[in-house]
Amino acid sequence: MLVLLNRQAIVSFSIILLAIIVLLHQALPLWYSAILVLLLGYRWPLQRSGSKVNKLKRVNIIAALILLLLLISLKQSGVFHFMLQILLLSAVSRMVLIRQRHDSHQLLWVLYFLLACCFIFYQSILLSLLILALLLFTLHQHYQLYASKQLRLQWLQLGKALLLTFPIWISLFLLFPRLQPLWRIPTADSAITGLADSLDPGSIENLVQSDTLAFRAIFSGPLPARQQLYWRAKVYENFDGRSWTVNKRFETRQTVTPPINENSLVQRVDYQIITEVSNQRSVFALGVPLQLTNTVRPVAAYLAEARRPVSQRLSYQVSSDLSAIPEDHATEPQLNTRTTNANPKTRALAIELANKTQSTAELIGQIGELFRQQPYFYSLNPPRLGENSIDAFLFNTRSGFCSHYASATAVLLREAGVPARVVGGYQGGVWHDEQQYLEVRQREAHAWVEYFDSGAWQRFDPTAVIAPERVLAGLDAVLSAEEQDQLQANWRRFSAVNYINQQLLHLDYYWSVWVLGFDDSQQYNLWQQLKAISKLLAILSGIVVLMIGIWWYLKYQRQPEKFPAPVRLVRRYLGKLIQHKPAGQHFSQFINQLKIHNPYHAPLLDKIDSLYQRALFANDPAALLQLRKHLKANTKKLNRLNWPQ
Known part of the structure; x- marks a missing residue:
């Protein structure tokens, strides 16, 4: 006997599909999401129309046109996203036509798969709980449709079953081998967040206006001084007169082996990084990364790089040397002395400063004095610069952000014959003493200079000369009240909302450390600990058995x-x-x-x-x-x- 779907089931399926469309928005073009929503709304007038054959023809024509558009945009979306789009299209099309209970069987299994795919895109605890709630809601609808009407859901028995399976689930999570993903999520050409491969005046200013979390750091020992918290992510070595770009040598992804000497042991710091999704390979490290977990490797200029784009929250361990950065290739100093024909006033100033000094250290001091004595200002909203941007900044506007000062300093050093490059990353962070972790947001994005002297790359941060509070206390300490309001979202002006948001972030941190951060290396360590414990238990058991045997022998045999x-x-x-x-x-x-x-x-x-x-x-x-x-x-x-x- 055919059983028609009731209105409650249709509404429930529509709600689940709408939630999935919202959750998978990263994999869906905006136009495609809008069409799917309209197609769901089309179900109600279509339900009152003519024969089933006519409905099927109309839906098939609409689905075929949508599929054609998806095929045209396949190159931009990627194969994995295309697969999800096809599944979602099939689910919505089935939802439009579904009338009888047996038609919902295929729809239910597609919904299960789509909800499982949502876990690929989200790792935060709140969204994970939301997806889990949708999954349980789908299971409940499955039960309501196919269970006998006389059979009521036994919540007590269900609770007992969950309690029995919970230890099994925990054991599988802790002990079952971690399998490599069967596919890699395609990524966009540019980053979702973080530094791009080019740096020009305005790049960092735009980035710091985002309050998005970049990464968290957990230190094994004491927290280093704030002046040491320079998180290197990008090195810019090509300059065209206005913008800095990453050299093509970083595209070869050649792994470099960091040198270990006595100074490395003295200035060594061990920590764990939990980085957010960026769709980039570049990750963050202090100084020279000496040891990295297998998901991350050191590359040119002793940067740290993930082995695949960070499309999910990534946790890795680092041991770093906080001393100067050694050269990774003999041609590296020569590469970073190249100049352009632009900015003639800056070239003349560099030659003048070089003639006054006898060493690179004196030249650095002269540049620092220039910024300190002349009326230069640190501003989040500097004036726009013309074609010769360095000349315009140094001699006209004299107002800029960290990228302006770093770029100008690197050009001055190069024009004076000193190898120099701009480094992009993050500086500082907010330390949470109770939870014992450092929180680094996009607003901590920063640019500074590395110059070559005494056989290594030394760090010089001109921002610390112009606005030392930026390094010592954070960005808010050097911005005006108007600029601080510009960075702060309206909802963050309420202290209660800020408090709740921070507590949720702390909860998400523990979720990242205990659940998402439980990777292959930690599982291997757990197995090693269990192996050692089992050996100890075996030895203790043998001793107990031996003592019982001796006691039995003495009591009954002798x-x-x-x-x-x-x-x-x-x-x-x-x-x-x-x-x-x-x-x-x-x-x-x-x-x-x-x-x-x-x-x-x-x-x-x-x-x-x-x-x-x-x-x-x-x-x-x-x-x-x-x-x-x-x-x-x-x-x-x-x-x-x-x-x-």
Whole structure:
């Protein structure tokens, strides 16, 4: 018999599909999401229209046109996103036509798969709980559709089943081998967040206006001084007169081996990074990364790079040397002395400063004095610069952000013949003492300079000269009230909302450390610990078994020679009862007392007494053998004998 879907089931399926469209918006073009929503709304007028054949033709034509558009945009979306788009289209098309209960079977399984795919795009605890709630809601609808109407959901039994399966689930999570993903999520050409491969005036200013979380850092030892918290992410070595770009040598992704010396051990710091999704390979590290987990590797200029684009929250361990950055190739200094024909005033200033100094250190000091003594200003909203941007900044506007000062300093050094490059990353962060982690947001994005001197790349941050509070206390310490309002979202102006948001971030941090951060290396460490514990338990068990064996041997096998064999047998099998026998009492008298308290076992006790007397006093070997067999055969009965307390 055909069963029609009720209105409640149709509304429930529509809500689930709308939620999936919202959750998978990263994989869906905006136009495609709008069409899917309109197609869901098209179900209601279509339901009242003509025959089923006409409905099917209309939906098939619409789906075919949508599929054609998806194929045209396949190159931009990627194969994995295209697969999700096709599945979602099939689910919505089925939803438009569905009328009977048996038609919902395929729709349900597609919904399960789509909800599972949502976990690929989201790792935060709140969104994970939302997806789990949608999954449970779908399961409930599945039950409502196919369970017998007379059978009510047994919540108590369901709770017991969940309690029974929970330890199994935990064991699988902790101990089951981590499998490599069967596919890689395609990424966009540019980053979702973070620094791009080009840096020009305005790049960092735009980035710091985002309050999005970039990464968290957990230190094994004490937190380094804030002046040491320069998180390197990008190195810009090509300059065209206005913009800095990453050199093509970074595209080869050649792994470099960092040198380890005595200074490395002195200035070594160990920490864990939990980075957010960026769709980039570039990740963050302090100084020179000496040791990295297998998901991350050191590359040119001793930067850290993920082995695949960070499309999910990534956790990795780092050991860094906070001293100067060594050169990774002999041509590196020469590469970073190239200049352009632009900015002639800056070139003249660089030559003038170089003629006044005898060393690179003195030249750095002169540049610092220039920024300190002249009326230069640190501003989040600097004036726009023309074609010769460095000249315009140094001699006209004199107002800029960190990228302006870093770019101008690097050009001055290059024009003076000193190898220099601009480094992009993050500086500082907010330390949460109770939770013991450092929170670094996009607003901590920063640019500084590395110059080559004494065989290594030394760090120089001109921002620390112009606005030292930026390094010592954070960005808010150097911005005006108007600029701070520009960075702060309207909803963040309420302290209660800020407090709740921060507590949710702390909860998400623990979720990242304990659940998402439990990777192959931690699982391997857990197995090693379990292996060591199992060895210890095996040794302890062996010792216990050995001690029990020795005790049993001493108690039952090595009886003193003063006791004859019949006495040893009786003491062995009546050990718990024989302790009630007074010293000097005859054995037969003791047996008579036992018979009084255990009348049902009187024949057994009489037999034992008779054999005992013959074996002990008549020295009868046959009686001794019969006594041993009789006691052994009736061990269980003897253990049940009672003695009044």
